[in-house]
Amino acid sequence: MHHSEDISSLALNRLSTYLRCLRLLQESNVKRISSQELARRFHLSAAQIRKDLAYFGEFGIRGVGYDVASLCRRLEALLGLEREHPVVVVGAGNIGRALARFPGFNSGSFRIHGIVDNDPQKVGQRINDLEVRPSSELPQLVQQSQAEIGILAVPAEAAPENYRCLVAAGIRSILNFAPVPLDPIPDIRVKTVDLLIFLEELAYFLR
C-alpha cells in the first residue's frame, strides 16, 4: 500500500465524493457498480475513478465492477472515518453556531465536543446540548474531549491569535473559516475555507 502523505488534496476530496455517491447507491440497494456507471450517474470520470481507487489497492473485480458495500467500507478506512474524531469549535458567531448544530459535523465520524468564545455575552448560550464556554477553558476542553480537530470560526482579526491558542492547546488539524491566510506551523495542518471566495468565483461569470 502507499504512503499517507503523497496524495493530493484534489484526489482525496474525490474519494470523499465517491463515498457520498456509494452511500446513495447503497440506500437504493445497488450492490455492484462499474466505474462507467458510477461516472454516468454522478457526472464523474470513469478513468479517474479507477485510477484514484487503484492508487490504494485493487478494490474491484475485473469484468464485474466494484462491490458497493465493501468499497464503502474500504473508503471509510482509507479516509480515517472508522472511528469518531472529536472536534472543538472556536467562535460562537453565526458560522460557529451553525457548524456546531450542523448534523454533518455531529454524526458519523465527527462529533463536536465543545464550543468556546471570547465574548462574555456568548458564554453560557446553549447550542444543541452544548454550552458555550469561555476561550480560557479551551485547553481543558481539548484535553478532556481528546479533540483532534479544531474549527476556527472567528472574525479575521481574531483568527491569528485563536489559531495560536488552538495549537497551544494541542490541536494539530484546523479547519479555518476566517478569510485570512494563517502562518504555517510545522506539523499543523490547516485547511482554510473562505466562503466569500466561492461567491466571488460565481460573480466573475456575471459580468
Add this chain to the structure above:
Amino acid sequence: MHHSEDISSLALNRLSTYLRCLRLLQESNVKRISSQELARRFHLSAAQIRKDLAYFGEFGIRGVGYDVASLCRRLEALLGLEREHPVVVVGAGNIGRALARFPGFNSGSFRIHGIVDNDPQKVGQRINDLEVRPSSELPQLVQQSQAEIGILAVPAEAAPENYRCLVAAGIRSILNFAPVPLDPIPDIRVKTVDLLIFLEELAYFLR
C-alpha cells in the same frame, strides 16, 4: 484583454486571495508592494502572483512593484465586484440562517435579498432584517430583487428539487451547500461546497 471563460477556478480563487491580502495592506497604509514582498508576507508564490496578474494585463511597474490601491480596484473590476450582486437563499436551516446573517455575504458586492423555506414552521422567522418566506414565493422574490445568485442550503434529499426551482426562477449561478452532485444544466453555473469534505480531508491525516 482576455476571454472570460478560459481562466481556471484555481487561478480565479487566487485573485480573490490577492485581493484579501491587498486590502489588509491598505489598512496598514502600505501604498506599494512587490510580488516578492506580497508572497513573503502571505505565504504565496511571487512568480505565480506575477503570472496570474499579467494574464489580465500589465498591472505593475517594472523595477517598482504594484500600487496597492490601484491593483485592488483592478482586481475588483476583474472579479465583477464593482456592483452589488443580489443573492437569495433557499433553506432556512442552520447553514442558510448563518449565511443570511454572515457579514461577508451582506456587505461589499453581495447582499442577501431574501430567504425561503418549505417548512411552515420556519416561514415568518426573522433573520436580521429579513423574514423567511415560503418557497412558493421564490419566483417573485427573484424577480423583485433581480437576484443573480442563489444559495442552496437545504438537506441533500431536497437539493435536486430546489435546484430546479432556482433555475426555473431564473437564477443562473448557484452556490450549493448540499452534499450531492447536481446534474449539470447548460448555462447554469453551480459551485458545490461540501463542508464535510473539508473535515474528511483533515481526518485523512489523523490515522
Add this chain to the structure above:
DNA sequence: GATTGTGAATAGATTCACAGCT
C-alpha cells in the same frame, strides 16, 4: 539596482487505450 512580464522548463493531474483478469 530592482522588479515586472514572459517564454521555456518542470511538475502535476487527467485522459487514453489496452493488456490482463474474471
Add this chain to the structure above:
DNA sequence: AGCTGTGAATCTATTCACAATC
C-alpha cells in the same frame, strides 16, 4: 464479453530564469 488496473500520452498548472523596463 466486460470491466479493472495501468503505462503512455496529453493536458494543465506551476516554477524558473531572464530580457525588458523603470
